[in-house]
Amino acid sequence: MTQPGFHDLISDTQLRKAIDVLGYEAPTPVQLAAIPAASAGKNLIVSSKTGSGKTVAFLLPAIQTMLARPCVNPTSTRMLILTPTRELARQIVKNAEQILKFTGFKVGMVCGGEELKYQKAMLRKNPEIIVGTPGRLAEHISHKSTEFSGLEFLVLDEADRMLDMGLSDDVLKITNTCRTERQTLLFSATMEQKGLRHLIKQVILGEAEEIYIDEKP
Ligand code: ADP
Numbered sequence: 001m002t003q004p005g006f007h008d009l010i011s012d013t014q015l016r017k018a019i020d021v022l023g024y025e026a027p028t029p030v031q032l033a034a035i036p037a038a039s040a041g042k043n044l045i046v047s048s049k050t051g052s053g054k055t056v057a058f059l060l061p062a063i064q065t066m067l068a069r070p071c072v073n074p075t076s077t078r079m080l081i082l083t084p085t086r087e088l089a090r091q092i093v094k095n096a097e098q099i100l101k102f103t104g105f106k107v108g109m110v111c112g113g114e115e116l117k118y119q120k121a122m123l124r125k126n127p128e129i130i131v132g133t134p135g136r137l138a139e140h141i142s143h144k145s146t147e148f149s150g151l152e153f154l155v156l157d158e159a160d161r162m163l164d165m166g167l168s169d170d171v172l173k174i175t176n177t178c179r180t181e182r183q184t185l186l187f188s189a190t191m192e193q194k195g196l197r198h199l200i201k202q203v204i205l206g207e208a209e210e211i212y213i214d215e216k217p
């Protein structure tokens with residue numbers, strides 16, 4: 001039997017075109033497992049090693065779902081991606097822009113080290129997707145410059161590293177303001193991190209499917 005391709009996982013023609021432009025030939029194991037489960041509306045706890053293609057595993061199903069349904073609240077962010085560092089946020093934004101190329105969706109980045117004023121102006125334009133680091137996002141929530149009452153997707157990328165870096169208080173401050181009916185996708189390179197179960201319990205509301213990809217070299 002042949003391996004499923006991206007066309008078996010993604011039906012949206014704008015997204016299929018973007019995947020073709022990116023030149024991805026076949027989905028990676030984590031994409032094969034996570035894309036159908038996330039597309040089915042499940043909360044996910046996914047563990048897979050660095051470089052295995054986790055970014056597309058959360059971007060594609062969430063964006064396809066959002067394209068297919070009306071937003072809950074036009075002034076709220078629809079998808080929030082939290083990641084531990086500015087460099088990781090930049091990489092996610094870059095990948096998201098490639099995926100969004102043939103859609104009308106916009107992505108905004110909110111990290112430390114940039115002017116708050118500039119970020120507030122960007123947030124007023126209500127990009128559908130925000131990628132950010134927890135510290136600066138928590139600050140914007142205090143200033144009420146963004147809000148997540150209509151949030152459809154919450155992604156915690158590199159959740160283990162966010163814990164390592166002592167960011168869990170900020171993560172919880174942000175996630176507590178997110179719409180409870182959202183879908184939550186938590187990604188991690190390892191599941192051994194102490195405190196990860198505690199974070200998962202507080203962030204994933206309800207049931208979750210666990211996906212562990214253990215690729216042998
Ligand atoms: P992770 O988050 O698991 O560390 P990334 O999502 O950053 O991994 O992906 C690592 C690299 O692999 C990126 O350069 C990305 O563009 C590329 N990539 C992702 N999915 C595929 C695929 N299906 N085929 C080829 N390259 C891919």
Ligand code: MG
Binds near residue numbers: 157
């Ligand atoms: Mg990653």
